[in-house]
Amino acid sequence: MFKKILIANRGEIAVRIMRTCREMGIQTVAVYSDADAAAAHVLEADEAVLLGESEPSKSYLNINQVIIAAEKTGAEAIHPGYGFLAENPDFAESCETSGITFIGPPSRVIRDLGNKTLARTMMEKAGVPVIPGMLEATTDPALLYQEAERMGYPVLVKAVAGGGGKGMRIVSEQEEMEEACLSAMSEAEKAFGNGSLYLEKCVESPRHVEFQILADQHGNVVHLFERECSIQRRHQKIIEETPSPAMTPSLQDAMGNAALSVALASGYVNAGTVEFLLEPSGQFYFLEVNTRLQVEHPITEMTTGIDLVRLQLEIATGKPLAFKQQDITRRGHAIECRIYAEDPEANFFPSPGLVLLHREPAGPGVRNDCGIYEGFEVPVEYDPILGKLIVMAGTREAARMRMTRALESYVILGIRTIIPFLIDILKSSEFAEGNTYTDFIDHNFRDWTQKMEDADLARIAYVVDEMTSSAKPSATAKERGWPTPWETLRAWKI
Amino acid sequence: MKYRLKIAQETADVDAFSSGSEQNIEFIIGEETYHVGYRAVSNNCLHLVVDGKAIEAFHIRGGHGKHVFVNGRSFLVEDADQLPLRRGRRTGIDQAPGDVTPPMPSVVVRIMVEEGDLVKKGQGLIVVTAMKMETTLKAPYNGRVTAIKTTVDAKVAPGDILVEIEEEEPENE
Numbered sequence: 001m002f003k004k005i006l007i008a009n010r011g012e013i014a015v016r017i018m019r020t021c022r023e024m025g026i027q028t029v030a031v032y033s034d035a036d037a038a039a040a041h042v043l044e045a046d047e048a049v050l051l052g053e054s055e056p057s058k059s060y061l062n063i064n065q066v067i068i069a070a071e072k073t074g075a076e077a078i079h080p081g082y083g084f085l086a087e088n089p090d091f092a093e094s095c096e097t098s099g100i101t102f103i104g105p106p107s108r109v110i111r112d113l114g115n116k117t118l119a120r121t122m123m124e125k126a127g128v129p130v131i132p133g134m135l136e137a138t139t140d141p142a143l144l145y146q147e148a149e150r151m152g153y154p155v156l157v158k159a160v161a162g163g164g165g166k167g168m169r170i171v172s173e174q175e176e177m178e179e180a181c182l183s184a185m186s187e188a189e190k191a192f193g194n195g196s197l198y199l200e201k202c203v204e205s206p207r208h209v210e211f212q213i214l215a216d217q218h219g220n221v222v223h224l225f226e227r228e229c230s231i232q233r234r235h236q237k238i239i240e241e242t243p244s245p246a247m248t249p250s251l252q253d254a255m256g257n258a259a260l261s262v263a264l265a266s267g268y269v270n271a272g273t274v275e276f277l278l279e280p281s282g283q284f285y286f287l288e289v290n291t292r293l294q295v296e297h298p299i300t301e302m303t304t305g306i307d308l309v310r311l312q313l314e315i316a317t318g319k320p321l322a323f324k325q326q327d328i329t330r331r332g333h334a335i336e337c338r339i340y341a342e343d344p345e346a347n348f349f350p351s352p353g354l355v356l357l358h359r360e361p362a363g364p365g366v367r368n369d370c371g372i373y374e375g376f377e378v379p380v381e382y383d384p385i386l387g388k389l390i391v392m393a394g395t396r397e398a399a400r401m402r403m404t405r406a407l408e409s410y411v412i413l414g415i416r417t418i419i420p421f422l423i424d425i426l427k428s429s430e431f432a433e434g435n436t437y438t439d440f441i442d443h444n445f446r447d448w449t450q451k452m453e454d455a456d457l458a459r460i461a462y463v464v465d466e467m468t469s470s471a472k473p474s475a476t477a478k479e480r481g482w483p484t485p486w487e488t489l490r491a492w493k494i
Numbered sequence: 495m496k497y498r499l500k501i502a503q504e505t506a507d508v509d510a511f512s513s514g515s516e517q518n519i520e521f522i523i524g525e526e527t528y529h530v531g532y533r534a535v536s537n538n539c540l541h542l543v544v545d546g547k548a549i550e551a552f553h554i555r556g557g558h559g560k561h562v563f564v565n566g567r568s569f570l571v572e573d574a575d576q577l578p579l580r581r582g583r584r585t586g587i588d589q590a591p592g593d594v595t596p597p598m599p600s601v602v603v604r605i606m607v608e609e610g611d612l613v614k615k616g617q618g619l620i621v622v623t624a625m626k627m628e629t630t631l632k633a634p635y636n637g638r639v640t641a642i643k644t645t646v647d648a649k650v651a652p653g654d655i656l657v658e659i660e661e662e663e664p665e666n667e
Contacts, residue, residue, distance in 0.1 A: 408566035
């Protein structure tokens with residue numbers, strides 16, 4: 001096993017990876033930018049190396065600087081986390097040529113699967129159902145209009161190099177096509193340096209269902225069941241759960257086998273996720289493979305009892321998988337809520353700033369993967385994810401109630417978070433009944449506003465604090481341990 | 495004791511009466527009456543029993559008031575009698591709608607106008623970014639740009655006026 005690894009990421013995922021390293025007796029190296037000098041992942045690591053300025057391209061996305069940091073500290077391997085360089089084939093290749101183990105698939109696999117149209121062709125050959133659509137991307141709008149006519153509206157315009165919803169548009173009629181193509185092209189050009197687009201038939205009211213896969217270097221491949229991630233805003237997941245409320249034993253077999261075919265067809269190694277869209281009819285389509293650890297991996301860990309980061313490290317050292325598909329079982333139901341620093345009343349605009357007060361939820365079946373602490377200034381430069389709250393319970397309903405309870409006791413003051421929005425989703429009858437589709441938020445929670453029914457309780461707390469705090473000694477003076485005049489004056493008269 | 499406490503845009507009169515015993519207060523807020531038992535657990539935490547139901551409330555000073563957390567929701571509670579008044583306008587969460595100011599702490603990406611430009615209501619003036627999201631600040635009314643009070647790459651916060659615009663007198667027809 002490695003003696004020391006570098007984690008090329010920040011925030012909650014870097015902290016989460018370091019926790020497993022600590023349990024395995026592996027030393028950790030953090031990397032950070034100017035804005036993150038006192039970030040949670042820097043405090044968690046054994047060593048930390050400054051990469052550069054806060055701008056991601058000058059720090060967390062700077063391949064050279066990361067490799068130099070690993071060489072300087074003697075780290076044998078690099079774990080990329082998710083985002084930043086995690087799915088960058090050039091980074092994986094740089095690790096390979098520098099003699100550093102990249103904890104993930106080989107660069108060739110990342111490159112093949114990162115090319116969406118190539119991946120589609122590959123999967124079609126392997127007999128995995130794909131969404132009807134174009135197999136070649138183009139920058140020619142005329143060709144896109146022609147294909148859209150042939151396929152029939154609604155269609156989905158997608159950037160070939162895309163991800164995270166960037167360069168993606170749903171077009172429901174011909175009149176909107178031109179504007180959608182032009183804006184998607186310029187967005188993709190700016191975000192990925194590649195404006196090529198392709199079209200897919202738009203699947204209506206789908207669920208987003210994905211399968212966790214694990215593959216070792218010896219050709220053994222297993223899946224760890226599904227996760228449903230249909231609750232999304234701006235095409236980004238905010239609530240994930242396992243099992244999917246739509247899952248049946250036969251569907252699980254069919255989708256699980258398709259996921260294994262995907263892994264075998266691409267020569268996959270290490271942990272990955274095969275994403276599908278699932279129609280109400282039970283028909284499912286291959287979407288893409290995420291060649292990394294997913295944000296939502298903890299719900300799989302909770303229900304299978306498997307530490308995915310530990311297995312990633314073991315696979316990277318060449319160890320064969322110690323179990324077969326039939327050995328893997330899961331129990332109970334797990335839900336994850338992503339805690340974003342965003343204002344749900346202002347179109348989810350990010351809300352960076354100083355965390356004044358932070359109290360984490362606790363209790364049975366509650367796990368909080370968190371990248372902030374009280375007194376931390378959440379920087380404006382990075383993704384607004386603060387952490388992830390995960391719960392597990394015997395049934396879906398028990399997990400739903402547990403998550404509600406945990407969210408209601410999660411105190412973050414000073415910055416806005418989506419916690420109150422999450423609570424209202426968890427409490428809604430639509431969620432309780434498992435009617436979860438990718439348009440769930442648009443359909444049920446458009447123009448959400450904060451419920452004011454607890455405003456009077458907040459006013460009561462304000463007044464009680466005013467009335468009681470005047471009776472106790474000055475809090476700040478007391479905290480500093482300085483005696484107040486009332487303590488030093490002794491008896492006195494006017 | 496009497497307070498006027500403001501949350502978002504709602505101000506309510508709050509009357510608090512100590513009801514004999516020390517750890518009990520009766521509250522009248524608007525039309526509602528609440529019987530409240532309390533204990534200060536720490537400097538930032540209160541244990542409240544409101545009409546028989548236990549609630550843990552957290553609070554900390556910030557902005558022009560206190561951030562208060564109850565039941566998973568946080569509110570900025572302000573004493574309406576102590577809020578600073580600035581020529582009828584106020585900085586903070588509820589700026590006057592005429593100010594060109596970012597909704598959140600962010601960084602200026604592009605400035606799309608120059609001093610002296612005539613702008614139309616709704617025209618984009620400045621693009622700011624925070625945490626990978628971009629947003630365009632738009633002209634609140636027709637007018638002439640009299641000052642640009644920021645630069646590209648500057649860090650800006652809600653309440654900072656980035657562009658001053660002299661409103662064009664509405665034409666009488």
